[in-house]
Amino acid sequence: MQRLARVFSSGVAALSLIASISALNAGPAHAADAVGVAPTSIALRSLVALYPNSTVVSSDTIEIEEGVLLSLPKNHNMNVPVIRDQSGDQESSTKSRRPAPAELRGPDVATDRPATVEFAAAADGPVLAGCSYKYSCLYSDNNYAGYRLSFTTCAFRDLSRYAYPTGGLWNDKVSSWSNNQTTGTLSWYYNYEGNGRWLQFLNSKAPYAAGQITGYNNMMDGIQVCPT
Numbered sequence: 001m002q003r004l005a006r007v008f009s010s011g012v013a014a015l016s017l018i019a020s021i022s023a024l025n026a027g028p029a030h031a032a033d034a035v036g037v038a039p040t041s042i043a044l045r046s047l048v049a050l051y052p053n054s055t056v057v058s059s060d061t062i063e064i065e066e067g068v069l070l071s072l073p074k075n076h077n078m079n080v081p082v083i084r085d086q087s088g089d090q091e092s093s094t095k096s097r098r099p100a101p102a103e104l105r106g107p108d109v110a111t112d113r114p115a116t117v118e119f120a121a122a123a124d125g126p127v128l129a130g131c132s133y134k135y136s137c138l139y140s141d142n143n144y145a146g147y148r149l150s151f152t153t154c155a156f157r158d159l160s161r162y163a164y165p166t167g168g169l170w171n172d173k174v175s176s177w178s179n180n181q182t183t184g185t186l187s188w189y190y191n192y193e194g195n196g197r198w199l200q201f202l203n204s205k206a207p208y209a210a211g212q213i214t215g216y217n218n219m220m221d222g223i224q225v226c227p228t
Ligand SMILES: [Ca+2]
Pocket: 171, 172, 191, 192, 218, 219, 220, 221
């Protein structure tokens, strides 16, 4: 009977802990959240905590840099936090930064951005493989699964500048890709060869999607979105 009472009382303690966690999660939005969307789930809150300068843009997506979005996997349990393995973080932060490519060279064909790029289109275009219209997307798993990076600003991005949510960095993590920019707009993809050399090994012309990267899985280190 005494044992039962103890069990009962610890059960109450556990319950009240759950209640206080729930209260925490249901707490008022921070002032900063007012700019975007309040992170409503445990998963999204944990993701925001990993990227201190990020802004929430939707229930599964944060903006980690201007024009760069990071999304939770489609099948992520929103009640389960994202846990980062920090064992390699110190090594990553002391690694010397890769120099930006001096000159971005694309393929010999179709290097021009078409004159008919439809920036005037006000209505949203269709989502492609989970990738919003006007974005070029990279996924950590095959078939557009796993974590997703979405880029909309025309710029070169070194993937080794972005922390991968569960540990390490985003370089050598990409397993599928899509380009849902305006029709005809290009994206170029790079592998870093060392000594300042970036090798363009793939390119795409919107709309385009590939569920795997045959021969180049987990190799990509950089993306140039809409080269000019
Ligand atoms: Ca690589």
